[in-house]
Amino acid sequence: MKELRAHAGFPIKPVYGPEDVAGVDFERDVGRPGEFPFTRGIHAHMYRERLWTMRQYIGFGTPVETNARFKYLMAHGQDALNVAFDLPTQLGLDSDDPRAEGEVGRVGMAIDSLADMEDAFAGIPLDRVSVSLTINGMAAPITAMYYAVAEKQGARADRVVTTPQNDILKEFVARGTWIYPVEPSLRLVADLIEYSAKHYPRSNPVSVCGYHIREAGCTTAQEMAYGLAIAAAYVELMLARGMSVDEFAPRISFNFTAWGKIFEEVAKFRAGRRLYARMMRERFGARNPKSWMFRSLIGGGGSAFVVQEPENNIVRGAYIALAAALSGAQTIALPTYDEAYTIPSAKAQLLALRTMQICAEESGAADTVDPLAGSYYVEALTNEMEKAIQAELAHVERMGGIVEAVKTGALQAEVARQAYLFELKLVSGEIPKVAANCHVGDAPAAADRDVEVYAFDPKVVEAQTARLAKIHRERDDRAARAALRRLSDEARGTTNLMVPIVEAVKAYATLGEIARAMKDVFGEHKEPVKF
Amino acid sequence: MKVLIAKPGLDGHDRGAKVVAHALRDAGVEVVYTGLKRTPEEIVQEAIQEDVDVVGLSILSGAHVLLARRVVDGLRALGAGDVKVIVGGTIPPRDVDELRKIGVSRIFPMGTPLPEIVGAFTRPKETL
Numbered sequence A: 001m002k003e004l005r006a007h008a009g010f011p012i013k014p015v016y017g018p019e020d021v022a023g024v025d026f027e028r029d030v031g032r033p034g035e036f037p038f039t040r041g042i043h044a045h046m047y048r049e050r051l052w053t054m055r056q057y058i059g060f061g062t063p064v065e066t067n068a069r070f071k072y073l074m075a076h077g078q079d080a081l082n083v084a085f086d087l088p089t090q091l092g093l094d095s096d097d098p099r100a101e102g103e104v105g106r107v108g109m110a111i112d113s114l115a116d117m118e119d120a121f122a123g124i125p126l127d128r129v130s131v132s133l134t135i136n137g138m139a140a141p142i143t144a145m146y147y148a149v150a151e152k153q154g155a156r157a158d159r160v161v162t163t164p165q166n167d168i169l170k171e172f173v174a175r176g177t178w179i180y181p182v183e184p185s186l187r188l189v190a191d192l193i194e195y196s197a198k199h200y201p202r203s204n205p206v207s208v209c210g211y212h213i214r215e216a217g218c219t220t221a222q223e224m225a226y227g228l229a230i231a232a233a234y235v236e237l238m239l240a241r242g243m244s245v246d247e248f249a250p251r252i253s254f255n256f257t258a259w260g261k262i263f264e265e266v267a268k269f270r271a272g273r274r275l276y277a278r279m280m281r282e283r284f285g286a287r288n289p290k291s292w293m294f295r296s297l298i299g300g301g302g303s304a305f306v307v308q309e310p311e312n313n314i315v316r317g318a319y320i321a322l323a324a325a326l327s328g329a330q331t332i333a334l335p336t337y338d339e340a341y342t343i344p345s346a347k348a349q350l351l352a353l354r355t356m357q358i359c360a361e362e363s364g365a366a367d368t369v370d371p372l373a374g375s376y377y378v379e380a381l382t383n384e385m386e387k388a389i390q391a392e393l394a395h396v397e398r399m400g401g402i403v404e405a406v407k408t409g410a411l412q413a414e415v416a417r418q419a420y421l422f423e424l425k426l427v428s429g430e431i432p433k434v435a436a437n438c439h440v441g442d443a444p445a446a447a448d449r450d451v452e453v454y455a456f457d458p459k460v461v462e463a464q465t466a467r468l469a470k471i472h473r474e475r476d477d478r479a480a481r482a483a484l485r486r487l488s489d490e491a492r493g494t495t496n497l498m499v500p501i502v503e504a505v506k507a508y509a510t511l512g513e514i515a516r517a518m519k520d521v522f523g524e525h526k527e528p529v530k531f
Numbered sequence B: 001m002k003v004l005i006a007k008p009g010l011d012g013h014d015r016g017a018k019v020v021a022h023a024l025r026d027a028g029v030e031v032v033y034t035g036l037k038r039t040p041e042e043i044v045q046e047a048i049q050e051d052v053d054v055v056g057l058s059i060l061s062g063a064h065v066l067l068a069r070r071v072v073d074g075l076r077a078l079g080a081g082d083v084k085v086i087v088g089g090t091i092p093p094r095d096v097d098e099l100r101k102i103g104v105s106r107i108f109p110m111g112t113p114l115p116e117i118v119g120a121f122t123r124p125k126e127t128l
Helices: A026-030 A063-075 A114-120 A139-153 A168-173 A182-199 A211-215 A220-240 A245-251 A262-283 A312-326 A346-361 A376-398 A402-408 A410-428 A459-474 A477-492 A498-506 A511-522 B015-026 B040-050 B064-077 B093-102 B114-122
Strands: A081-084 A131-134 A162-164 A206-209 A252-257 A296-299 A331-333 B002-006 B030-033 B054-059 B084-089 B106-109
Touching: A063 A081, A063 A114, A063 A346, A114 A139, A114 A459, A131 A139, A139 A162, A139 A182, A139 A498, A139 A511, A162 A206, A168 A182, A168 A211, A168 A220, A168 A402, A168 A410, A182 A206, A182 A220, A182 A245, A182 A402, A182 A498, A182 A511, A206 A211, A206 A220, A211 A220, A211 A252, A220 A245, A220 A252, A220 A262, A220 A376, A220 A402, A220 A410, A245 A252, A252 A262, A262 A312, A262 A376, A296 A312, A312 A331, A312 A346, A402 A410, A410 B015, A410 B114, A477 A498, A477 A511, A498 A511, B002 B015, B002 B040, B015 B030, B015 B054, B015 B084, B015 B114, B040 B054, B040 B064, B054 B064, B064 B084, B064 B093, B084 B114, B093 B106, B106 B114
Parallel strands: A081 A131, A131 A162, A206 A252, A252 A296, A296 A331, B002 B030, B002 B054, B054 B084, B084 B106
Antiparallel strands: none
């Protein structure tokens, strides 16, 4: 019989039985949904009371174009937004910066100033729609712009629900939108968490991401372990500021992937929830049950998808949606079938939304809480995953802790090593991909001739730079410059930078100017290049 | 054979670049990796300083045509036009011809099997 292994590395037996769960104390380790340690889910009735939020990742071109796509998907039943910004925005470069050439509006929408954010959310009531902002190095100014737009709309601060990703540690490991060195980057993360906890009590000012590290190549167990280690690092950061854990921990959220082997993914989340609950209660002394809850967006994982016969990715997406639902996701976002080619077309995005809706409404996956609980296999696998995650957490400690491992590049090197091992398994066929490394037809698939692919419109750059020039002409330049000076001055001290950032944003200082005002003080990150 | 694997532009996705660098190293090729967010000018400089035979650019952001042109032109301008340039990443099929016209020797769009990429780098340079 062929030997099989989980992506986490441990072997999978052909049959599981009562002996595999003999050591499980169901009361202690599994418990009831909505109760510590939340193995079965963070709510007692899960989807029977509230279905997961459907939140496709959207953004391209100008804010006006993106606004139209937001409304298109909302008209088809998407109930929340998940915003993609272009790379210059993510890196704090204005659209007219020479380094932004060729990248404006490409992989997300371009934002240069508050005026762009006003366009992006025109006609979308920010006291009723929850919005995730996939922004990290520039999370503080972009969220400040978001709060300013909400304020202009007349939304009450305690009704604003936004989730800036604001997870810079994972950016150093994967995804790469770091700007400043590690320490000032962490300060900005903490400034946004602290400011939001005080002024926007329903915002989720950090979304800790295992997702992107997995996409960069790590295993399932590492994805969860690194996410938990990063969350712990942020908790320690806030405690060091003198906040009590229950002041901010209830609003910590997570972002993970669910592609791969369905049961392993479910086990990963069940194990992750109970490890997080125990960590928050036992290690950090949190008393509020909301501080113990691992609330997660469970996303697709574009690396599950292949370029060959792209429509097969629709089927893969459906399995991912099922895995996410069975895993107890609070929010689901799916990759689109054209993801291997470019950013999604409107058609592909609607198909992904429909896939989630079919899973929710037709499949029965949402009928009852944690339907796989009590399965010999899934309970045994949950224990195996817990052990594997703990082993990876211990490995992080041996690297000097997560922050040190990121600074030295040891963690990046480990993720790259895993990516290489994974690739070798694709080459050998040990990890099968239909129509790519197994069941490959005689005639190679007709590439993108078969599918409608999003085509970038180069006119975006002109429109965006013209808008930026208009802002420079029309704003009160003295007020903008004074705000930027104050930001630089305060960056040299230790006060919360959200205050001067909000002031600068409202004076229509551009994102590039705000980023530079801090760069003058913080300097730039020097990447430890290892592979 | 000495190779520079480079990440030009703002794209921060380095999984592919590092996997290829790893595989080349295992295949006995001398590999230098630039790290993220290098400008085309920095890559040209490093290629010349390191005296490499081939530059492999990895680009997933969609800005591949502009960035590849700058690297190819930059190498030529500094008298290093004999350094071959290979591009990999999220390259839609419709852009392959344009990259060839610019002077890119080989293009490896998404989905290219790793052995094919390694094979190209380990062949005699003249056959690229």
